[in-house]
Amino acid sequence: MTYQDIINKRRSVYALNHQLPVSEDEVLTRIKDALVASPSAFNMQSAHALILLGEQHKTLWNDIVTKTLQAIVPAENFEPTQQKMNMFAAAYGTVLFFEDDEVVSNMKEQFATYADAFDTFAAHGQGIAHVNVWNSLAEVGVGANLQHYNPIIDDAVRERWSVPANWQLKAQLVFGGIEGAPGTQERMSADERIRIER
Ligand SMILES: Cc1cc2nc3c(=O)[nH]c(=O)nc-3n(C[C@H](O)[C@H](O)[C@H](O)COP(=O)(O)O)c2cc1C
Known part of the structure; x- marks a missing residue:
């Protein structure tokens, strides 16, 4: 499988088992x-994850998110x-992604010239980790x-799994066996999105 094959294979799959x-x-x-392996600005490595399996995964969806909503x-x-x-509870597990805000604050102090950019850098680093x-x-x-479902579930998640105060919840990646494949999706052509100048 080529790298492009893998990228093409990744889809949002909601029907999971x-x-x-x-x-x-x-x-x-x-x-x-x-x-x-995911890169981060200044190699700050501020993305963390908590992997929930079995009853812990079910607790997140059947208890915490459901009750919050x-x-x-x-x-x-x-x-x-x-x-x-x-649907989410029927999946195998969930990866909770967190950002260590303390690391980001320290970077802002250490590299003052880039201070305004670090929140964006941190968000990019998160996205890269998620997609990898x-x-x-x-x-x-x-x-x-x-x-x-952050930030509305943040407090309950923090309490349930003793998440450090400096870790901020950013995303939840639900994963499992594929019960139903997603349909095809329209994509703009590369020519509509990318310009090449030489
Ligand atoms: C940064 C980002 C945030 C997203 N947030 C959500 C979300 O909160 N809930 C959801 O169901 N899908 C979410 N998605 C999935 C997108 O809707 C989906 O990736 C997009 O429609 C393309 O479909 P595909 O993933 O099947 O290629 C998100 C995707 C990205 C990249």
């Missing part, structure tokens, strides 16, 4: 290796939300979708 096409060990190794979404409109929560993990899982046929 508990049957991984490879071992749990391989999935965990891929998540770890992809995160560690129940307090916001009117009961009569909750059914579609409930279905989404059931997502692509690596896609390569072996593990489906995933990227969610952003």
Whole structure:
């Protein structure tokens, strides 16, 4: 499989199940290796992850996210939300991505000329880590979708898994076996998006 094949294979897969096409060990190794290999501005390595499996994964979706949303979404409109929560809970696990704000603050002090750029650098570093993990899982046929229930679940997540105060939740990558493949998606052509000058 070429690198482009892997990139093309990565999609937002929402219909996930508990049957991984490879071992749990391989999935965990891929998540770890992809995160560690991901570049960051000034090599600050401020992205962290907490991988939730089994009951911990279910607790996130069936308890924390569901209850948080129940307090916001009117009961009569909750059914579609409930279905989404059931879909996420049916997956194998979730990678919670965090940014170490202390590292970013220290970098702002240390490299004052770039201080204003560090929040953007940090966001880019997060995105790179997310997509590297997502692509690596896609390569072996593990489906995933990227969610952003932060910041409304931050406090409950912090309390449940004793997350350090300086780690800020940025994204949730839900992963598992592919129960249903996503449909095709329209993409603009490269010519519409990329200009080449010589
Ligand atoms: C930065 C970023 C944030 C996203 N946030 C969400 C999200 O919160 N919930 C969601 O269901 N999908 C989210 N997505 C998935 C996009 O909607 C999806 O990647 C896009 O429509 C392209 O589809 P594909 O992933 O199947 O190629 C996000 C994707 C990116 C890159």
